[in-house]
Amino acid sequence: MDISILLTAFAIVFAAEIIGDKSIYTIISLAMRFNLTAVFLGLTVAFCLKMLVAVLVGQMLTELPPALLATVSALTFFATAFVLWFKNSDDNAQPRPDSASFSGSTAISFASIFFIEWADIGQISAAALTAQYKAPATVWLGASAALILKGILAITLGLALRRYFPKNFLYYTAISLCLFMGILSVWQILQPESLY
16 A cells, blocks of 8 residues: 555545535534434445546546536435424433434434535545556545545534523524535535536
């Protein structure tokens, strides 16, 4: 394994993903609501699988219709908001980070990350690095590590918010963030020039 390729993949993907990335807000929302270990496990598996697809499929991701990618993202954000909203009705309006089962929290976290932002700059960067260096395993490892670090930073912010703000405020903020990101994805669908 070439360490320079690993570090290059890590640095490029981390820089690409940390600036203006929507999944950061999703992770923060999940961390404000669910068990942190479950969120971390769900996002780690999702990020590793997304980077595996990016490395294996490479350029094919960039050829998918941008409207399809934005539609899947919008549906996922709205579905996450829906799950958060109705999960609260089971808790008598008293949301708790540990209120969902561990496996349920992990599954929600996985789906919330896995089905959004396909063919984003991080995946395209990983695909390009794979084509350039012909070292898919090394690029996958570096790119996945970058996404996991991004996830840890977002979870840390979500945990800090959870400690200092009332639970009901965090509950409605998490739903609002998901709805906002869903609306933003719908706007991308309706404004085709923003997809290219």
